[in-house]
Amino acid sequence: MSEIVLGPDGGLFQRLRGACLDEWYGYTRHDFVAQLAAGTLPEESFRHYLIQDYLFLIQFARAYALAAYKADDVADIRQAAKSLSTIVDGETSLHVRFCARWGIPEADILSAPEATATMAYTRYVLERGMAGDLLDLLVALAPCVVGYAEIAQNLMAHPATRVDGNPYREWLEMYSGTDYGAVAAGAAAALDRHFARRGSEGRLAQLETTFRAATRLEGQFWQMGLDRAM
Amino acid sequence: MSEIVLGPDGGLFQRLRGACLDEWYGYTRHDFVAQLAAGTLPEESFRHYLIQDYLFLIQFARAYALAAYKADDVADIRQAAKSLSTIVDGETSLHVRFCARWGIPEADILSAPEATATMAYTRYVLERGMAGDLLDLLVALAPCVVGYAEIAQNLMAHPATRVDGNPYREWLEMYSGTDYGAVAAGAAAALDRHFARRGSEGRLAQLETTFRAATRLEGQFWQMGLDRAM
């Protein structure tokens, strides 16, 4: 079975992904998503993940706000502002409704403390983006934004995946769907655009370090869900 | 003739305004706006102002992006994101069309360099907001956001103001109008909300310093327009 790899061939996303394949598979083929695809993931783990994913989303909104602040021209401000609005106006509400269907009241989500894995990833992204430039920030965001699409599309193509009757079917369909695929493709394209503008071969080593760290922290986010850890 | 003063009585805006009344009047009663209201402002000065105001707007979009980054909860992120979107999706286009009616092609706006007065005010706001907290940022933004409404409302109530046949009528009506009045009232209310949360009497002296500096820089922005200075 051939693997689905997102982003343009030879583009920055594929180069970064290829440079840390161990970490990438540690994240994208993590037990959490394997069990999710098989429908065997304990519901408590999924609920734990859902709550932390909401808190994660809030910090991601701040990361796109930071991207808008860091942008050099109106087009880039506009694009980051759109991502920010999509999260705070749309995705957070969707997430709350999705949680409700899983029996998690909104109050529980809003009062939940952040798990260490949530803090580690989100603050790493925000801090890397603040200390570096917009390219550093976008690279730190990429494992999440592009990775989720790659994970879900590969799972949907995988023989071990159960769709009918899978309690997590909605999650699988959302992240493997066309809409989210376009978001991921847009993020991969943005990487190349910003690399052309501010990148260089000399920056690659550090961008790989950032991508690797973010990928590893994403894997630990799944582990946190699996372990229901704080 | 009684003066129109915005913001809640005893609220932070009125306290800050009252603490630097000299600078406030130097800004709100500046020759630029007096001549604009009388319809005697040289059109070249207005055009110069319009172009710089566009560049100003871009930096203000970044300031609201910074406010979203600095926000502590979803409600505040959402509010700052809305201001950001309003600017980049609506106001910049409005501004370009308004400039077009004044005979300024879009290309001229986009290629114009920033005048020193534009840089001084906008970078002061952004930098103060980054070094301080969200309250510092909102205070630095207030002379602009609330001030424009106060200026325009007072001008519209002033006997020396000419509305009919005034080439600047549209500007006067926009900033004295209900829509913009609601924006200004919202900004003044936000000051009180954030002061209740993070302010204290001990912080007032420094907030006054920020408000005074921003007010003075706004006055110099008018002067730059009048002088067509770079």
Add this chain to the structure above:
Amino acid sequence: MSEIVLGPDGGLFQRLRGACLDEWYGYTRHDFVAQLAAGTLPEESFRHYLIQDYLFLIQFARAYALAAYKADDVADIRQAAKSLSTIVDGETSLHVRFCARWGIPEADILSAPEATATMAYTRYVLERGMAGDLLDLLVALAPCVVGYAEIAQNLMAHPATRVDGNPYREWLEMYSGTDYGAVAAGAAAALDRHFARRGSEGRLAQLETTFRAATRLEGQFWQMGLDRAM
């Protein structure tokens, strides 16, 4: 046996510490330090901790650089600059020599990747400090700076602590010593000074949240050492 509590009575440090006593004891009475005091901590755990503590120190240098950037006057810039210089000119070299005595070559320290617990705590501090103001930053730093002195002084006063022949004696004596005690006292005093300037009762809840999070992340830093976790 009476407990040693640092900072002025009724001062901000004691208020914050008292507000999250569970997390505080989870950190200050963690197995890692209990075993260290008893001399029973596995040397591999201590070595793992030492390497991560070096990486931690680099990020703490950046946090004091941020404090200097965020300072409002020369005295505060000077104080933060002094902390920064002390770390990068003195403590990092001391640390490298200390590691050498534990058989860890400098190259191993410099090439070590950051553990998640190291990233989580340091990036949380830096990011909180950037999003908030200098007071937020100092509160996020306090569990480390003041906590280490409180931990070591209490351990030295504890009957279960073995000094003679304890392989970790140097660590215990350094952090319980007069020099480090003065550093901790200075940090506690700075909290009160900045709280007087920018704090308020209204900010306490959020400062507690910051202090609690930082304390919890410090506890997880010990756990990382104990588990030799990445």
Add this chain to the structure above:
Amino acid sequence: MSEIVLGPDGGLFQRLRGACLDEWYGYTRHDFVAQLAAGTLPEESFRHYLIQDYLFLIQFARAYALAAYKADDVADIRQAAKSLSTIVDGETSLHVRFCARWGIPEADILSAPEATATMAYTRYVLERGMAGDLLDLLVALAPCVVGYAEIAQNLMAHPATRVDGNPYREWLEMYSGTDYGAVAAGAAAALDRHFARRGSEGRLAQLETTFRAATRLEGQFWQMGLDRAM
């Protein structure tokens, strides 16, 4: 008479300088320094400049703190920390003593408000550095750090310059001296080092924009001194 140009041939400093020669000469051959070299600069202008230069120095200390925060490795943190310490421990005191010899009491310096030109340049540098990366920050600082040495060395070599009996002799000798020359050379070398690491031909246009803006704002700083403007 041949012109003294600092920085390595073909290095980033010379490339940026060459890309905005009009602005560069507008700054380095400004009337303020020409009159200073001839000994004809009104003393009141020099005093005005000295006070603003002190306020400028405080913000430059913050810029080096920001450089330390933005640094990627210990060597760079250490170098920025050294610049920061040199300013806050040495240069500010030197400056206060220098002002005293010019009859300006320390209290007058500390209570002076910042002129717009001071705010415009310093906040531009800080904000550009925060939004961009360390290379952007160093480029924004370069016209000041390297430029002062180039200005003073060229003035000292110029036939119109009067050294004996020039009231500004100390200023000329300090900035044309070996010590300051080494500081300027170090800053030019750092530009090349960081350009090799994070730069690219694609970034040059924006780096030029930054260098040009900073150079122009430096020229306006001289003008502010000449005009004794606020």
